[in-house]
Amino acid sequence: xxADTQDAPDAGFGQVSRTKDVAFRVxxxxxxxxxxxxxxxxxxxxxxxxxxxxxxxxLTNPPHPDPYAAGYFPALVGSIAIMxxxxxxxxxxxxxxxxxxxxxxxxxxxxxxxxLNIANLAGVPSVVYGLLGLGLFVGLLNxxxxxxxVAGFTVSLLILPIVxxxxxxxxxxxxxxxxxxxxxxxxxxxxxxxxxxxxxxxxGIMTGTILALGRAIGETAPLIMIAAPTTVFxxxxxxxxxxxxxxxxxxNWASYPETEFQYGVVAAGVVTLLVVLLTINSIAIVxxxxxx
Amino acid sequence: xSAPDFSHDASRTARGTVFRYLFMLCALxxxxxxVAIVLTLLVDAIDFFAQISVVDFLTxxxxxxxxxxxxxxxxxxxxxxxxxxxGSAMVALPIGLLTAIYLSEYASERRRAYLKPALExxxxxxxxxxxxxxxxxxxxxxxTFLPLSTFNALSASIMVGIMIxxxxxxxxxxxxxxxxxxxxxxxxxxxxxxxxxSTSVVVPAALSGIFSSFILALSRAIGETMIVAIAxxxxxxxxxxxxxxxxxxxxxxTMTAAMVQIGTGDIVGQGVAYKSLFAVGLxxxxxxxxxxxVSEFVASRYRxxxx
Numbered sequence: 252x253x254a255d256t257q258d259a260p261d262a263g264f265g266q267v268s269r270t271k272d273v274a275f276r277v278x279x280x281x282x283x284x285x286x287x288x289x290x291x292x293x294x295x296x297x298x299x300x301x302x303x304x305x306x307x308x309x310l311t312n313p314p315h316p317d318p319y320a321a322g323y324f325p326a327l328v329g330s331i332a333i334m335x336x337x338x339x340x341x342x343x344x345x346x347x348x349x350x351x352x353x354x355x356x357x358x359x360x361x362x363x364x365x366x367l368n369i370a371n372l373a374g375v376p377s378v379v380y381g382l383l384g385l386g387l388f389v390g391l392l393n394x395x396x397x398x399x400x401v402a403g404f405t406v407s408l409l410i411l412p413i414v415x416x417x418x419x420x421x422x423x424x425x426x427x428x429x430x431x432x433x434x435x436x437x438x439x440x441x442x443x444x445x446x447x448x449x450x451x452x453x454x455g456i457m458t459g460t461i462l463a464l465g466r467a468i469g470e471t472a473p474l475i476m477i478a479a480p481t482t483v484f485x486x487x488x489x490x491x492x493x494x495x496x497x498x499x500x501x502x503n504w505a506s507y508p509e510t511e512f513q514y515g516v517v518a519a520g521v522v523t524l525l526v527v528l529l530t531i532n533s534i535a536i537v538x539x540x541x542x543x
Numbered sequence: 544x545s546a547p548d549f550s551h552d553a554s555r556t557a558r559g560t561v562f563r564y565l566f567m568l569c570a571l572x573x574x575x576x577x578v579a580i581v582l583t584l585l586v587d588a589i590d591f592f593a594q595i596s597v598v599d600f601l602t603x604x605x606x607x608x609x610x611x612x613x614x615x616x617x618x619x620x621x622x623x624x625x626x627x628x629x630g631s632a633m634v635a636l637p638i639g640l641l642t643a644i645y646l647s648e649y650a651s652e653r654r655r656a657y658l659k660p661a662l663e664x665x666x667x668x669x670x671x672x673x674x675x676x677x678x679x680x681x682x683x684x685x686x687t688f689l690p691l692s693t694f695n696a697l698s699a700s701i702m703v704g705i706m707i708x709x710x711x712x713x714x715x716x717x718x719x720x721x722x723x724x725x726x727x728x729x730x731x732x733x734x735x736x737x738x739x740x741s742t743s744v745v746v747p748a749a750l751s752g753i754f755s756s757f758i759l760a761l762s763r764a765i766g767e768t769m770i771v772a773i774a775x776x777x778x779x780x781x782x783x784x785x786x787x788x789x790x791x792x793x794x795x796x797t798m799t800a801a802m803v804q805i806g807t808g809d810i811v812g813q814g815v816a817y818k819s820l821f822a823v824g825l826x827x828x829x830x831x832x833x834x835x836x837v838s839e840f841v842a843s844r845y846r847x848x849x850x
Binding site: 276283289297347368374376381385391465471476498501505525532 | 579839
C-alpha cells in the first residue's frame with residue numbers, strides 16, 4: 252500500500268485521495284477488529300482469574316457462603332435439565348411451523364402476518380418473556396414459581412422464533428427439483444415432506460436449533476422474572492422442583508463483595524458457562540460441516 | 544408452490560390434511576404468543592393503573608416502588624434507558640457501520656470467512672457474562688482515569704455497545720451486498736477510489752438497510768437487561784441534561800433493571816409494586832415493538848428496490 256502512494260506521479264489530487272483511501276481501509280479494519288479484540292482481552296482476563304478456582308470440587312459441590320467451598324453443581328445440572336426440556340418443546344413446534352410456512356402456506360395476508368409476527372417476536376426483550384411466563388404459567392396455570400417446567404416453557408417461547416426462522420432457511424435451501432421428482436413418482440405432499448424435504452433439511456434444522464439452545468442456556472432475565480431462585484442447593488428431581496441455572500448463579504455471586512468471589516468463584520462460573528456454550532456451538536458446527 | 548395432486552387414495556389424502564392443520568397450529572402458536580404477551584401485560588397493568596393514574600405514571604419524576612414515600616413515575620427509568628441507549632449507540636453504530644463497509648467492500652473472501660463468525664460470537668456471549676465483565680474489569684480499568692462510581696452507566700453502555708455490534712454490522716452488510724455491482728463499476732469507471740465508492744455510492748444506496756439495522760440494534764439495547772442490572776446499578780435518576788458527563792459516570796436505573804430489582808425482591812404477591820412490573824413491562828414492550836416494526840418496514844424498502 253505504501254508503495255502505491257509513493258508511485259503516484261502527480262503529487263496533487265491523486266496522492267491525497269489515495270492516502271485517504273488507505274487511511275479509511277485501516278480505520279475500517281481497526282473497527283472490525285475492535286470488538287473481537289476487546290472480547291478476547293476480557294476472556295483472557297476471566298480465564299486467568301478462574302485458574303485455581305475451576306476444579307473438580309467446584310463442579311461437584313453445592314453453593315456455599317465460603318468461597319473456598321462454593322460449588323456450581325446444582326446450577327450446572329439445572330441448566331442442562333432446562334435445556335433438555337426446551338429442546339423437546341422447541342424442536343417439534345419450530346419444525347412444524349417452518350414446514351407449514353415454507354411448504355403449505357400460500358402468499359396471502361395471513362402468511363405475511365405470521366411471518367412479520369415471528370420477526371417481531373424475535374425482537375421482544377427477554378425480560379418481557381419472563382413476565383409472560385410469570386403471568387401465564389405461574390399466575391394463570393399455577394405451575395409454581397421458578398420450577399423446571401415453567402422455566403422450560405418460558406425460555407422455549409423465547410427461542411421459538413429463532414428456531415422457526417433457521418428451520419425455514421434450511422427447508423428453503425432444499426432444491427425444488429427434488430420435490431418435483433418426488434411428486435413425479437406419485438408421492439403426496441406429506442410423503443414428499445417426510446421422505447424428501449425433511450431429511451435433506453435436517454442438518455440445517457439441527458444446527459439452528461442447537462445454536463438457539465446455546466442462546467437459551469445463557470438467558471437470565473426471564474428466569475429472574477419467573478422467580479427462579481438464584482441459589483439452590485440440590486438438583487431438581489421432578490418437573491415441579493425449583494431450579495436454578497448457571498447464569499442465575501453467576502448473577503448471584505457477582506453481587507458478593509468479597510474479592511475471592513468477584514475474581515475467583517464467579518470467574519470459574521463464567522468459564523464453565525462459556526465452555527458449555529462453546530461445546531454446544533461446536534456440536535452445531537460439526538453437524539453443519541458433516542452434511543454440507 | 545402447489546403440488547399436483549394425482550392421489551385418489553382417501554386415507555393418504557386425509558393423513559396429509561391432518562398434518563397440514565397440525566403444522567398450521569404450530570405456526571399460529573406464534574400469533575398466540577404475541578396475544579398472550581399483550582394480554583398478560585395488559586391484565587396486570589390495568590390493575591396497576593386502577594391504583595396509580597396513567598398520567599402520574601407517565602409524567603412522574605420519581606421512581607420508588609418500595610421505599611417511602613412510594614412513587615411510580617416512570618420518567619427516571621426511561622431517561623436511564625435513554626442514557627444507556629445513547630451510550631451504546633455511540634459505540635456500536637460507528638464501529639458496526641465501519642465493520643460492515645470493511646466486510647462488504649474491502650475484505651477478501653478468506654478474511655470474511657473467519658471475521659464474520661468471530662463477530663457473531665460477540666452476540667452469542669450471555670449478557671450476564673458481559674455484565675460481570677463490565678463490573679469487574681471495565682469499571683476498574685476506566686476508574687484509573689475517570690471519577691467513576693462502582694456502578695455506572697459508562698461501562699454498561701460500552702458493554703451493551705460491544706454486544707450489539709454484530710447486529711449493526713451483519714444487517715448493514717447484507718444491505719450493502721444487495722447494492723448492484725453495476726453502481727460500483729460505474730463509479731470506478733469515473734476514476735473514483737474505493738473510499739469514494741464505499742462512502743458516496745454503496746452507503747447511500749444501502750441507507751434504508753443501514754437505518755433498519757440501527758433501529759433494531761437500538762431496540763436490542765433498550766431491552767438489554769442483565770448488563771445494566773449488574774453494572775449500571777439501581778439508582779433511578781432523572782437525566783440532568785446540563786450534566787451529561789455526570790449521568791454516565793454515576794449509577795442509573797433502566798426500565799429493565801427496575802424490573803429485575805422488583806423480580807428479585809420479596810414483593811411476590813399482588814401488591815402495587817408487583818403490578819408495576821407489568822406496567823413497566825408494557826411500556827418496554829410497546830417501545831421495542833414499535834421500533835422492531837419500523838425496522839422491518841424500512842428494511843422491506845431496500846429489498847424491493849434491488850430485487
